[in-house]
Amino acid sequence: MPEATPVIALHGGAGTILKSNMTPEREAAYHAALRACLEAGLTVLRSGGTSLDAVTASVMELEDNPLFNAGRGAVYTTDATHEMDAAIMTGATRDCGAISGICGPRHPILAARAVMEKTEHVFLAGDGAKRFCETAGLEMQDAEWFGTEQRLSALKAEMERRQSGAADDGDPARKHGTVGAVALDRFGHLAAATSTGGMTAKTPGRVGDSPVIGAGTWADDATAAISATGHGEYFIRQAVGHEIDARMRWAGQDLATAAGSVVSELDVIGGSGGLISVDAKGNIALPFNSPGMYRAWCGTDGVIHTAIYRD
């Protein structure tokens, strides 16, 4: 069997990202960050590594970059704390791991991966999950390490808005913010990874779609690897990741049709956001129904692309 050409895609969140609110400098910073994070995973793939290692590498870079709402730069809850969620899944075996509601590991995606690789469980949450991270030997950081002035300002602004009774302005930094990566390796195996700080001023304890296997994160070599970003509650109700899998598996749809229709249907019920996906042939689909989605990809042609807006 010929080796597959490695393919990778990532996202840094979707939302009301408008060119009119951007400066050229900020736009350039996003493009550069997206490229660097993609290259982290691409380097793994091109040196013969697995899709699991590639999506881990890309998401670690995204988590370390305060531009994105995951790891360092995670948004704040109403308690001004961080509660991070992450999940990872490998398409070869459907092995998966997820963590929710923790602030401690520098890289939440490594915590999710440790749940997958070092426990008999799939999903750990809260204090128990944090204790597991400590015993698993993951690098831990204080809460201050994750915070940024920009995210704290976003929290203050949102709390003041709620206090004043003013209408929601649809600010993307509050509404959405997730990072994720999907990849196909030379062995033909798919993997998906997702990591997030959640929503600014979320209720403590709120779990979104990112760590819900079948909603925000899914991978199966027979169909596709998917990582979603958006208004998580809608993505859970639509079982977004597994629904794309089901349409490919049972209705014979191709990836673009399955992923595109699921995102269009989310739009109809008010669920804004998008997703990145790759199938076992190396096809990539990056549908979103919001004005923008931070994204980068490198398909079978080997060319790196980065994009923010619809075109």
Add this chain to the structure above:
Amino acid sequence: MPEATPVIALHGGAGTILKSNMTPEREAAYHAALRACLEAGLTVLRSGGTSLDAVTASVMELEDNPLFNAGRGAVYTTDATHEMDAAIMTGATRDCGAISGICGPRHPILAARAVMEKTEHVFLAGDGAKRFCETAGLEMQDAEWFGTEQRLSALKAEMERRQSGAADDGDPARKHGTVGAVALDRFGHLAAATSTGGMTAKTPGRVGDSPVIGAGTWADDATAAISATGHGEYFIRQAVGHEIDARMRWAGQDLATAAGSVVSELDVIGGSGGLISVDAKGNIALPFNSPGMYRAWCGTDGVIHTAIYRD
């Protein structure tokens, strides 16, 4: 449109339930409890209530009965604490609510329902979830209220087994234990509810399939309402609830075929357990691959059945 004939089914867990380990008295107690819990929901349906209220009523009864691993009688974690999970979903709108890792509300299923009805969220976990329960005015109980001598003995036995390095004996009280109900009301709407204490001697923070929408709990009027019980990690990887939905929706399978094949495939990969399901026509399927599953049902013929073993 003619009114649908109400239908309801429930489970009290699946596992290595062997007649050789039962006394006639204990068997009779289970049959009586299953019947009483079914009647709680059936009464709601027969007096014109909704499937959502019916599954809530049945699961509340199951939670209050120490014979079952949910609410009072929930199993213990390795810390000798209780961490309960629950989820509820309504097929008419796909509205749903889930909670995870809490010990406080007497009825975890009411906490899940409050998440659905009183928040913009779907899923709350841990301390934040418990605070929400308090502010939502749910009846709260001390940890002692949930404990029973039998569950504490099971924890001690399991901890001693691990200490000694003895092989796992597949004791059902440790491995599985979940309660759930599914129903069809006269309006043609489906609902599903699931509640559990998890696994005896589970790692604190472990989340099983019960609160994972699409895995242990699912409902859509277009297909079916499903509540699962078993080795949760496998049920998450197979997205059991949503996979049954997908086979009915996209492959045109009937409920018995879809539910039966999913449970058979779980068996192949080592995932033991079962599920209860009902479709919009009132068909019921109760497949399980373990020796027994505590279950009760009342189909369109209006006759109440209770069962424990395979036949």
